[in-house]
Amino acid sequence: MDHQSYETWLLDDERLTAGQERELRLHLQSCPQCAALAQSNRALRAAPMSAPPAGFALRFQARLAAERKAQRIRNISGLTLILIVGISVMLLLMPVYLTYVSSSPAQLAAKSITDLMVVGFALRSIGQTCGTPACAATAFVPPYVWALGFVLVAGIGCFWFFSSRRFTRFLETRGRSEPVTPGGQA
Amino acid sequence: MNEEMALVLQAQQGSEEAFTRLVEQYQTPVYNLCYRMLGEVEYAEDAAQESFLRVYRNLARYDRQRSFATWLLSITAHYCIDCLRRRRFTMISIDAEQDDDERPMEFPDVNALNPEQETVRIEEQAMLQRVLQKLDATDRAAVILRYWYDFSEIEISESLSLTVSAVKSRLHRARKELARRMLASSPETRVERMPYGSPVL
Numbered sequence: 001m002d003h004q005s006y007e008t009w010l011l012d013d014e015r016l017t018a019g020q021e022r023e024l025r026l027h028l029q030s031c032p033q034c035a036a037l038a039q040s041n042r043a044l045r046a047a048p049m050s051a052p053p054a055g056f057a058l059r060f061q062a063r064l065a066a067e068r069k070a071q072r073i074r075n076i077s078g079l080t081l082i083l084i085v086g087i088s089v090m091l092l093l094m095p096v097y098l099t100y101v102s103s104s105p106a107q108l109a110a111k112s113i114t115d116l117m118v119v120g121f122a123l124r125s126i127g128q129t130c131g132t133p134a135c136a137a138t139a140f141v142p143p144y145v146w147a148l149g150f151v152l153v154a155g156i157g158c159f160w161f162f163s164s165r166r167f168t169r170f171l172e173t174r175g176r177s178e179p180v181t182p183g184g185q186a
Numbered sequence: 187m188n189e190e191m192a193l194v195l196q197a198q199q200g201s202e203e204a205f206t207r208l209v210e211q212y213q214t215p216v217y218n219l220c221y222r223m224l225g226e227v228e229y230a231e232d233a234a235q236e237s238f239l240r241v242y243r244n245l246a247r248y249d250r251q252r253s254f255a256t257w258l259l260s261i262t263a264h265y266c267i268d269c270l271r272r273r274r275f276t277m278i279s280i281d282a283e284q285d286d287d288e289r290p291m292e293f294p295d296v297n298a299l300n301p302e303q304e305t306v307r308i309e310e311q312a313m314l315q316r317v318l319q320k321l322d323a324t325d326r327a328a329v330i331l332r333y334w335y336d337f338s339e340i341e342i343s344e345s346l347s348l349t350v351s352a353v354k355s356r357l358h359r360a361r362k363e364l365a366r367r368m369l370a371s372s373p374e375t376r377v378e379r380m381p382y383g384s385p386v387l
Contacts, residue, residue, distance in 0.1 A: 011358050036369035040361065043314045043368070044333040046307065052217035052231060057210045060235050064202070067239060166272075 003031060010037045194254055198245050205245075209238055212255065215335065216262050222330045223266035225319040233269055237262040259335065260345035263327040270323040317367040325360035328353055 006027045009016060016024060028035045100108060190211070196204035216237055221230035240261050248257055318326060327346055331337040337345065343353045 011361055032369060033365065036365040037361065039310075040314070040365040040368050043310045044329070044364075047311060047314060047334065049214050049218045049334065050221045050230075051214045052234060053227075056213045056217065056231070056234070057206055059231075060209050060213075060238055061202075061206060063235050064239065064242065 001027075003027075003034065006031070006034050007037065010034060010041060013041070190254055191250065194245075194248065194250070197242075198248070205242060208254075212258055215255070216258065218334060219259060219262050219330060220266055222315070222318060222334065223263070223323070223326060224269060225315065229269070233266055234262070237265050240265060256337075256341055256345060259331065259337075263331065263345055264347075267323045267327060313368060313371060314364075317364055317371070320367060321360050321363060324348070325356050325363075328356045329360045329364070332357060 001023070006024055008014075009020070009024060024034075028038055100111075103111065190208075193204045193208050193211075197208060213234070217230055217234040220233040220237065221227065224230050224233055237258075241258055244261070248254070318329070321329065324346060328342050328348075331342050331345060332339075339350050339353045339357070342348070342357075343350045346353070348356070
């Protein structure tokens with residue numbers, strides 16, 4: 001038998017007959033590669049489980065409690081921000097609302113029509129202002145340059161998103177890595 | 187329903203006590219996986235706790251048809267692989283090069299039947315741990331799940347999101363690499379380099 005077959009026996013952890021085992025033992029005496037493979041097999045099979053230092057579950061409970069507290073703080077901060085934004089918007093809209101409430105139905109109708117017209121004119125003028133250069137640009141700039149530009153913008157966006165994510169994760173990992181007393185190792 | 191599944195159900199319903207019991211039950215396998223993957227005790231502790239936190243956060247997604255241990259170790263293995271990739275990309279750790287200093291020292295048991303054999307065993311285990319750190323992260327996870335947890339190739343493929351043939355070839359490659367490195371760092375090999383030299387020299 002050739003070296004490859006013995007190597008396959010060792011790599012596949014095959015169950016061998018007594019005769020095959022004898023044959024393999026003979027091969028191991030003359031083949032350092034297979035002998036090393038058999039030695040690594042033995043070492044892997046004999047490797048013990050490493051136990052964590054005492055008090056692991058207690059430390060986990062403390063970490064879970066800290067995580068929950070941080071989550072609660074995040075939730076409260078988010079809620080506070082939403083409330084502040086909501087109240088600010090309400091305060092901004094209050095004068096407009098009060099004007100509407102205090103006026104008669106005829107005044108209200110006239111004001112609504114005027115407002116709608118103002119919005120319509122504003123939208124039209126914005127369309128005209130932006131449309132003219134855009135038409136000119138499409139005529140001059142070839143489509144592949146547009147595609148390239150969009151891809152570039154998307155790429156920068158993706159890069160920014162992933163790098164900020166990685167950076168925040170890195171900071172989280174750095175924050176968490178507190179030294180632990182070693183013990184109970186194999 | 188067995189006790190473990192009852193604990194998982196209670197934990198899914200929000201019982202912290204049940205989850206703590208699961209942590210106590212699985213702390214050694216999870217910690218061992220992290221230690222074998224990351225090679226340093228402080229990283230192992232942190233990774234094991236983070237893995238349990240991830241399990242806690244994703245308990246609602248746990249499929250009861252699967253083994254809880256397999257699911258838990260799968261999350262741990264993925265987390266450790268991510269850690270190793272992040273570590274490789276974000277910083278070159280000087281500590282990682284000095285692996286012998288960080289590892290807790292193990293002394294031979296004087297009460298052992300054969301102290302010499304015990305010393306050889308300890309040296310062999312230290313060498314194995316050192317050589318294990320040189321493997322690719324996914325190969326390392328496959329070897330650990332196979333030899334420390336007796337996972338079948340199918341279970342490894344499910345845990346590491348690989349095909350069965352990929353697991354098989356990764357295991358073969360990793361085992362050959364381990365043997366090659368162990369052969370290179372074993373003292374007998376150094377003697378064989380100059381077989382005709384005088385033993386005095």
